[in-house]
Amino acid sequence: MRRPFFLLLPLLTFALTLAAPPDKGLIINLDNGELCLNSLQCKSGCCHRRSGLSLARCAPKAAETQECSPKSIIGVYYKCVCESGLTCEADKSIVGSITNSNFGICVDPNAHVL
Amino acid sequence: MLGVWIFALFLLGTVRGDEVCYDRLGCFTNNIPWAGTAERPIARLPWTPGKINTRLLLYTRENPNNFQEITAINPSTILASNFKTNRKTRFITHGFVDKGEENWLHDMCKRMLQVEDVNCICVDWKGGSLCSYTQAANNIRVVGAEVAYFIDTLKDNYGYSAANVHFIGHSLGAHAAAETGRRVRGLARITGLDPAEPYFQSTPKEVRLDISDATFVDVIHTDAAPIIPNLGFGMSQAVGHLDFYPNGGEEMPGCQKNVISQIVDIDGIWEGTRDFVACNHLRSYKYYSDSILSQNGFIGYPSPTYESFKSGTGFPCPSGGCPRMGHYADNFHGVTTVSQKFYLNTGDAKEFSRWRYMVTVTISGSFSVRGYFNIALYGSNGVTRQHQIFKGSISPGKTYTAYIDVEADVGTLNKVKFLWNNNILNPLLPKFGAQTVTVQFGGDGTKSSFCGSETVREDILQTLNLC
Numbered sequence A: 001m002r003r004p005f006f007l008l009l010p011l012l013t014f015a016l017t018l019a020a021p022p023d024k025g026l027i028i029n030l031d032n033g034e035l036c037l038n039s040l041q042c043k044s045g046c047c048h049r050r051s052g053l054s055l056a057r058c059a060p061k062a063a064e065t066q067e068c069s070p071k072s073i074i075g076v077y078y079k080c081v082c083e084s085g086l087t088c089e090a091d092k093s094i095v096g097s098i099t100n101s102n103f104g105i106c107v108d109p110n111a112h113v114l
Numbered sequence B: 001m002l003g004v005w006i007f008a009l010f011l012l013g014t015v016r017g018d019e020v021c022y023d024r025l026g027c028f029t030n031n032i033p034w035a036g037t038a039e040r041p042i043a044r045l046p047w048t049p050g051k052i053n054t055r056l057l058l059y060t061r062e063n064p065n066n067f068q069e070i071t072a073i074n075p076s077t078i079l080a081s082n083f084k085t086n087r088k089t090r091f092i093t094h095g096f097v098d099k100g101e102e103n104w105l106h107d108m109c110k111r112m113l114q115v116e117d118v119n120c121i122c123v124d125w126k127g128g129s130l131c132s133y134t135q136a137a138n139n140i141r142v143v144g145a146e147v148a149y150f151i152d153t154l155k156d157n158y159g160y161s162a163a164n165v166h167f168i169g170h171s172l173g174a175h176a177a178a179e180t181g182r183r184v185r186g187l188a189r190i191t192g193l194d195p196a197e198p199y200f201q202s203t204p205k206e207v208r209l210d211i212s213d214a215t216f217v218d219v220i221h222t223d224a225a226p227i228i229p230n231l232g233f234g235m236s237q238a239v240g241h242l243d244f245y246p247n248g249g250e251e252m253p254g255c256q257k258n259v260i261s262q263i264v265d266i267d268g269i270w271e272g273t274r275d276f277v278a279c280n281h282l283r284s285y286k287y288y289s290d291s292i293l294s295q296n297g298f299i300g301y302p303s304p305t306y307e308s309f310k311s312g313t314g315f316p317c318p319s320g321g322c323p324r325m326g327h328y329a330d331n332f333h334g335v336t337t338v339s340q341k342f343y344l345n346t347g348d349a350k351e352f353s354r355w356r357y358m359v360t361v362t363i364s365g366s367f368s369v370r371g372y373f374n375i376a377l378y379g380s381n382g383v384t385r386q387h388q389i390f391k392g393s394i395s396p397g398k399t400y401t402a403y404i405d406v407e408a409d410v411g412t413l414n415k416v417k418f419l420w421n422n423n424i425l426n427p428l429l430p431k432f433g434a435q436t437v438t439v440q441f442g443g444d445g446t447k448s449s450f451c452g453s454e455t456v457r458e459d460i461l462q463t464l465n466l467c
Helices: A002-019 A095-097 B004-015 B075-080 B103-115 B135-156 B174-181 B259-263 B268-291 B304-311
Strands: A087-090 A106-108 B019-022 B026-027 B055-059 B068-070 B088-094 B118-124 B165-170 B191-192 B216-220 B242-246 B342-346 B355-365 B369-379 B385-395 B399-406 B413-420 B430-443 B447-451 B462-466
Touching: A106 B135, B026 B135, B026 B413, B055 B103, B068 B075, B088 B103, B088 B135, B088 B174, B103 B118, B135 B174, B135 B447, B165 B174, B165 B268, B174 B191, B191 B268, B216 B268, B259 B268, B304 B342, B355 B369, B355 B385, B369 B430, B385 B399, B413 B430, B413 B447, B430 B462
Parallel strands: B088 B118, B088 B165, B165 B191, B191 B216, B216 B242, B242 B342
Antiparallel strands: A087 A106, B019 B026, B055 B068, B055 B118, B355 B399, B355 B430, B369 B385, B369 B413, B413 B462, B430 B447, B447 B462
């Protein structure tokens, strides 16, 4: 009964070590496309899911003129946060901030000055 | 123990001179070079056509979603189908442990039918692919012969010329296409999507895919690392008129994900498991599929090695232009009788298309600082993300050059934005800016220059307009 376990354990550890070369991680420093629970885990800084039921994966941040969400404490986004230097211009509502659906557009705050 | 194995291999190697003959298709031997050589130690004869059961599944604009099965053994099935002789015909076939009903073949057909009116035929030979590798590597000879027989039937019954035929084969399927090309002279084109390496690399050209198999042979290499010890399933050898090595041809971006993330794929567990087993190898048909809808997203640059490509060899395209990897490779006019190698970078997930630019930035500011800076491109068709140009010591007055592969076709450039950061608190509040930014597109060599006069604090975008 215990035998399969003995076999499985080294196999699993082998698979995990194979899957994790030194420069990347299983838990932090995740590449785009890897499963995540929070944006802090991703190299890109955005842990993205398509819908409430789908799994979250690391994804690139939104560029200017693309759809975005403002930074939230939830840490998982339906639309990624903007790249640095940009702000997500969105109509914020209380319901939106609870359901994480205050979507907006990335804009450059400096562009208005010109 | 090792001695026993060597002896067994030796025994297997000496069994030669066998031959099988099948009606319609002719005879198949396992003489040298088909077996008994260093590259092909184990001799196997191809299975019977009945057992391999090569099936032709036709999709056209009239039936893009459900195939019609056609066969040359019973030509009335061709007459009754939507096959039209005034259209080009493209065959697609799969490789080892795969089947013709697999989604990727049908998806490729659907994409083709979006851009052109063709007879798209998926060739299924799962009867001969789900077996030992050595057996499958010989079964493809029958598969190639079956397709050749079909083309011959078209020629006899309808006067349909082989010059209208394009055969796309993945892995072992690429060598099946080669067999068809050897039997039907004057095939317009064969596309090898990461042709299989074991039993084919370094073999004589009557065994493997080669320039002589069709008027035009183009190959995409995505898993060219050696089978031992890297488990690279594809050939590194250049075997076509044009050989493309996206991302260097050995390690594809997006294929180094951890086990769970790889298997639990966006496209489902099945796609994920396939990628877990052979991610690099399967990328070849994904790139091809994407290239159908993105005509300029896969420009290949001529270069002897990937390293020199990364440092700028072949950039921008020579006056004759560059070929496009994938579907539009046959638009290239510089085809010669020797293999030419082309390099490019792709994305890590679909859409895989990328546009390559050379960016040259001259920095202005007060003093040097260690950090990085990015450039984003703004054009008539859209914007790109910020791409890192340099990381290290940023000094005012210095010029930095980098090649970037951007994810969008932005069209005619009208401005760029510069942003720098060094991820630490800067009590001196240093300011940097880009004096001049020159951006050159690799595809046609067009250059645009942008000028800026201001400097900005970290994490603030500086806009540069055309000058």
